[in-house]
Amino acid sequence: MPAPSEVTAPERLRCDAARNRERVLSAASEVYGERGPAFTMEEVASRAGVGIGTVYRRFPTKGALLDAIALPYLERILSLARAAGEHREPGERLETFVRTFAERHASERMGSGRLWDSTLGRPLRDEIARVVDSLLDAARKAGRLRPDVTYRDVSVLLWTLTSLIDATDQIAPMVWRRHLDLLLDGLRPGGPRPLATPPVNAEEWERVVTSSAALRLH
Amino acid sequence: MPAPSEVTAPERLRCDAARNRERVLSAASEVYGERGPAFTMEEVASRAGVGIGTVYRRFPTKGALLDAIALPYLERILSLARAAGEHREPGERLETFVRTFAERHASERMGSGRLWDSTLGRPLRDEIARVVDSLLDAARKAGRLRPDVTYRDVSVLLWTLTSLIDATDQIAPMVWRRHLDLLLDGLRPGGPRPLATPPVNAEEWERVVTSSAALRLH
Amino acid sequence: MPAPSEVTAPERLRCDAARNRERVLSAASEVYGERGPAFTMEEVASRAGVGIGTVYRRFPTKGALLDAIALPYLERILSLARAAGEHREPGERLETFVRTFAERHASERMGSGRLWDSTLGRPLRDEIARVVDSLLDAARKAGRLRPDVTYRDVSVLLWTLTSLIDATDQIAPMVWRRHLDLLLDGLRPGGPRPLATPPVNAEEWERVVTSSAALRLH
Amino acid sequence: MPAPSEVTAPERLRCDAARNRERVLSAASEVYGERGPAFTMEEVASRAGVGIGTVYRRFPTKGALLDAIALPYLERILSLARAAGEHREPGERLETFVRTFAERHASERMGSGRLWDSTLGRPLRDEIARVVDSLLDAARKAGRLRPDVTYRDVSVLLWTLTSLIDATDQIAPMVWRRHLDLLLDGLRPGGPRPLATPPVNAEEWERVVTSSAALRLH
DNA sequence: CATGAATGAGTTTTCATTCAT
DNA sequence: GATGAATGAAAACTCATTCAT
Incomplete structure (x- = not known):
C-alpha cells in the first residue's frame, strides 16, 4: 500500500507541522494577551512545548x-x-x-x-x-x-x-x-x-x- | 565649628541635590515624552548632566x-x-x-x-x-x-x-x-x-x- | 519478484542519489565561491533543490x-x-x-x-x-x-x-x-x-x- | 587631605578602568591570535576576568x-x-x-x-x-x-x-x-x-x- | 531514501542595578 | 554625595545537526 502511506505521510507531516504552528500561534496569543508585545519568543516556545527554533521556523x-x-x-x-x-x-x-x-x-x-x-x-x-x-x-x-x-x-x-x-x-x-x-x-x-x-x-x-x-x- | 559647616554644607548639598533632582526629573519627563517608558536610565542621566549613580540615589x-x-x-x-x-x-x-x-x-x-x-x-x-x-x-x-x-x-x-x-x-x-x-x-x-x-x-x-x-x- | 524490483529500484535510486550528490556538490562549490566557509547548509540544500536531510545523508x-x-x-x-x-x-x-x-x-x-x-x-x-x-x-x-x-x-x-x-x-x-x-x-x-x-x-x-x-x- | 584623595581617587578610578581596558585588549589580542575573528565576546570577557558588560562599555x-x-x-x-x-x-x-x-x-x-x-x-x-x-x-x-x-x-x-x-x-x-x-x-x-x-x-x-x-x- | 520539521546551544547586544572610588 | 565602571541576566536571532514521517 504505497499510495495510502505516501498520501498520508506527507499529510501527517504537514499535520504535525500545522499542529505545531497552531500551538505556537495560540501560545503566542495567550502570552500576548497576558503581557502584551513585551512577551518573549522563548516564552512562546516553551508554552507551545516546542524549541525556540521551531517558532522561528514558522515566524522568522x-x-x-x-x-x-x-x-x-x-x-x-x-x-x-x-x-x-x-x-x-x-x-x-x-x-x-x-x-x-x-x-x-x-x-x-x-x-x-x-x-x-x-x-x-x-x-x-x-x-x-x-x-x-x-x-x-x-x-x-x-x-x-x-x-x-x-x-x-x-x-x-x-x-x-x-x-x-x-x-x-x-x-x-x-x-x-x-x-x-x-x-x-x-x-x-x-x-x-x-x-x-x-x-x-x-x-x-x-x-x-x-x-x-x-x-x-x- | 559644627554649626556653620553643618548648616552650610548640607544646605549647599541640599541645594545641589535639589537642583540635581529637578534636572533628573525634567530630563526624565523629556525622554519619557519622546520614547515612552522604553527610555533608558543612562539616557536620563546624560541628558540631566549627572552620573547614573546620581539618578539612582534620588530614584532607587x-x-x-x-x-x-x-x-x-x-x-x-x-x-x-x-x-x-x-x-x-x-x-x-x-x-x-x-x-x-x-x-x-x-x-x-x-x-x-x-x-x-x-x-x-x-x-x-x-x-x-x-x-x-x-x-x-x-x-x-x-x-x-x-x-x-x-x-x-x-x-x-x-x-x-x-x-x-x-x-x-x-x-x-x-x-x-x-x-x-x-x-x-x-x-x-x-x-x-x-x-x-x-x-x-x-x-x-x-x-x-x-x-x-x-x-x-x- | 525480488530480483527485478531490487535491481531496478536501487539502480534508479543510485542514479538519483548520484545526481543528487552532484547537485549538492556543485551547489556547495558555488556557495563556497561566493561566501567562503561561512555558507549555510540550508543554503546549499535549497540551491541544490533538495532537502537538507539529503545533504546530510551524503555528507554527514x-x-x-x-x-x-x-x-x-x-x-x-x-x-x-x-x-x-x-x-x-x-x-x-x-x-x-x-x-x-x-x-x-x-x-x-x-x-x-x-x-x-x-x-x-x-x-x-x-x-x-x-x-x-x-x-x-x-x-x-x-x-x-x-x-x-x-x-x-x-x-x-x-x-x-x-x-x-x-x-x-x-x-x-x-x-x-x-x-x-x-x-x-x-x-x-x-x-x-x-x-x-x-x-x-x-x-x-x-x-x-x-x-x-x-x-x-x- | 582632601586634595590628594580627590586627585588620586579619580586617577585610581581611571587607573582601574584603564587596567581593565588593557586586560580586555590583551585578552582580545590573545583570543584573536588563537581563533581569528571568530572569537567570542564572552570569551574575551572571561579571559580578561571581567563581565561581558565591561567589554561592551569600552568597545561598543x-x-x-x-x-x-x-x-x-x-x-x-x-x-x-x-x-x-x-x-x-x-x-x-x-x-x-x-x-x-x-x-x-x-x-x-x-x-x-x-x-x-x-x-x-x-x-x-x-x-x-x-x-x-x-x-x-x-x-x-x-x-x-x-x-x-x-x-x-x-x-x-x-x-x-x-x-x-x-x-x-x-x-x-x-x-x-x-x-x-x-x-x-x-x-x-x-x-x-x-x-x-x-x-x-x-x-x-x-x-x-x-x-x-x-x-x-x- | 528523501524530506524538512525540530532542536537548542551559541552569538551579539542591551540595560537596570550595584558598588568601589 | 557624586560618579561612572562593572555586572550579568535577558532577548532576538542563527545554524549545524538529528529524527520522525
Whole structure:
C-alpha cells in the first residue's frame, strides 16, 4: 500500500507541522494577551512545548509572529460582526456587535494593539469594514445611530476599548463595561435610558489606580 | 565649628541635590515624552548632566522615577482643571478642561500610561477629583451633562484618550480629535449639533492602519 | 519478484542519489565561491533543490562537504598542471601553470582555504605533486628556476596566493597580479626583466586598506 | 587631605578602568591570535576576568574591539621598523625588519587579518609607510633590493605572510620561514646564496595538509 | 531514501542595578 | 554625595545537526 502511506505521510507531516504552528500561534496569543508585545519568543516556545527554533521556523521574526496572531483575531471579529448582522432587530445589530466583541475580547484575551496594525489582514479588514458598515446602516435606519458616524469612528472606538479591557479586565472588570456604556449611549443629557452599568465604585477604582494597569495602556 | 559647616554644607548639598533632582526629573519627563517608558536610565542621566549613580540615589528604581514624573503631570492637570473652572460659561467648563488637556497632552507630550498609576500622587489626585467634580456639577446644572457621569468616568475617558493621542497624533492628528468629539457629544442621534471634526479621511486612516501606531496603544 | 524490483529500484535510486550528490556538490562549490566557509547548509540544500536531510545523508558533516568540494578543485588543478606541461617551452611551463591557476581561481572562484586541507584528496594530491614536480624539473633544466625550490614551496606559494586573490580580486584586481609577478621574479636586483605589472596605485591601495578585504585573509 | 584623595581617587578610578581596558585588549589580542575573528565576546570577557558588560562599555561593538586591537599592533610594527632602521648595515635594514616582524608575529601572536584594515590607524599607517620607505631606500642604495619594489609591495607581502604564520606556526613552524626565505631571496636561479631554511620535510608537510591549517587562511 | 520539521546551544547586544572610588 | 565602571541576566536571532514521517 504505497499510495495510502505516501498520501498520508506527507499529510501527517504537514499535520504535525500545522499542529505545531497552531500551538505556537495560540501560545503566542495567550502570552500576548497576558503581557502584551513585551512577551518573549522563548516564552512562546516553551508554552507551545516546542524549541525556540521551531517558532522561528514558522515566524522568522517576532513581528511576523505578531502579524500572524492578528489574522485569527480579525477573523473572529468578522464572524462576530456577521453574527451580529443576523440579529432580529436591525437597530440592535451594531450595539450587539460591539458588546459581544468586547466580551469576547475580555474572555478570550484576543490580541490587540499591534494586531490592528500590519498590512497582512487587508482583505479581511476590508470585509470587516463592509459588514460593520451594514450594521451602521441598519442602526442609522432604525434611528439608533447618529448619521455622521463612520466605520472608522467605530474602529477607533473598538481600538481604545480593547486597550482599556486589556488593562483593567482582570483587576476591575466593571471599568470597561461602564466606559462602554458611556461610549454607546453618549455623554449628553436627555438620553433615553440610564446607563446600564453602575458607576465604578471606590474599591475597583482603587485597584485600578494603585496597580500598574495604566502602564499597560501605553 | 559644627554649626556653620553643618548648616552650610548640607544646605549647599541640599541645594545641589535639589537642583540635581529637578534636572533628573525634567530630563526624565523629556525622554519619557519622546520614547515612552522604553527610555533608558543612562539616557536620563546624560541628558540631566549627572552620573547614573546620581539618578539612582534620588530614584532607587526606574519605577520610582516614573512615579515621580507623574507628579508634575498631575499638577499640570490640576492647574488645567482649575483654569477651566474659571471659564465664564459654567456649562463649558468641563469640555474646556478636557479639550485643553488633550491639546496640551498632544503638544507637550505630557506623560501618560504609567503616569496615571502610582500611589505617590494621592493627595494631588484627590484635589483633582474635587476640582473636576465641580466642573461636572457646573456642566450638569447647565444641562450640558447627563446626570449620572462621575469623576471616574471622566478619568477613564481621559486615560484612553491619552493613549490614542500618543499613538496617533504624529501620524494622523485628526483621529483623536474626531474621537474626542464623539466622546463628548455622544453616539446617539438627535444631538444638538453636528460633530466639529470631519470624519477621518482615507489617507489619514491608511497611515494609522499601516503604521505601527496601534502598537503604541498597548 | 525480488530480483527485478531490487535491481531496478536501487539502480534508479543510485542514479538519483548520484545526481543528487552532484547537485549538492556543485551547489556547495558555488556557495563556497561566493561566501567562503561561512555558507549555510540550508543554503546549499535549497540551491541544490533538495532537502537538507539529503545533504546530510551524503555528507554527514559540514566539514565532510568542504572536503568533498576539494576534490573537483584538486582535479582542476591537476588538469591545469597537465595542460601547462604541454607548453612548447619547457622553461615556461611552471610559470604558465601558476599564472593560469591564479587566473582560473580569480575568475571561477575556485574553492580555497580549507580546500587544500582534508585527507580525502591524497592520491589526487600525490598525482598533482608528480606533475608539478615535472614542471619544476623542466624549469630548472631550462635555467628558469633556482635549483632548491620544491613542490612544497610552490604549494605554499599557491596557497597564500589564493588567499590574496580571494581577498582582493573584486576590489583591487591588480594587487595579486603584482604580487604574483614579484613572487615569480624575485625580490633581488639584477633580475633579467622589469616586473610586468605596475606598482599598485594609490586608489587601489586605498580600497584595499579601507575595505574589509584584509578580514578575508584570516 | 582632601586634595590628594580627590586627585588620586579619580586617577585610581581611571587607573582601574584603564587596567581593565588593557586586560580586555590583551585578552582580545590573545583570543584573536588563537581563533581569528571568530572569537567570542564572552570569551574575551572571561579571559580578561571581567563581565561581558565591561567589554561592551569600552568597545561598543565587536568591530570596535577589532579596531582597537589593531592600534597596538600597528604601533609594534612601527617600533620594529624604526629599530630596524638603526641597523648598522643599511643594506640589511629591510630584511631585518621583515624577519623580526615575522618572528614577533609568530611569538606574540600579534593580530592579523582584519587588523590591517580599519581607518582608525591611518596616521600610524602613514608613519609606518614613511619609515619602511626609508628602509627600502637604504636597501636599494646598498644594491640589496630591486629598484621597482614599493612600500605597498612589501605591505602585501607582510600581509600574506602573517596569514601563513597564523595558519602554520603552531603545527609546522618551518613552513613560513622557508617561504619567507624564498620571498626575500627570489625564485630565480643565480641568487647569491642558498636559502637558509631547508625544504619543508615530509612530516611537517603532512601536518599542514592533514590539519585544518588551511582553513585559517580564509 | 528523501524530506524538512525540530532542536537548542551559541552569538551579539542591551540595560537596570550595584558598588568601589 | 557624586560618579561612572562593572555586572550579568535577558532577548532576538542563527545554524549545524538529528529524527520522525
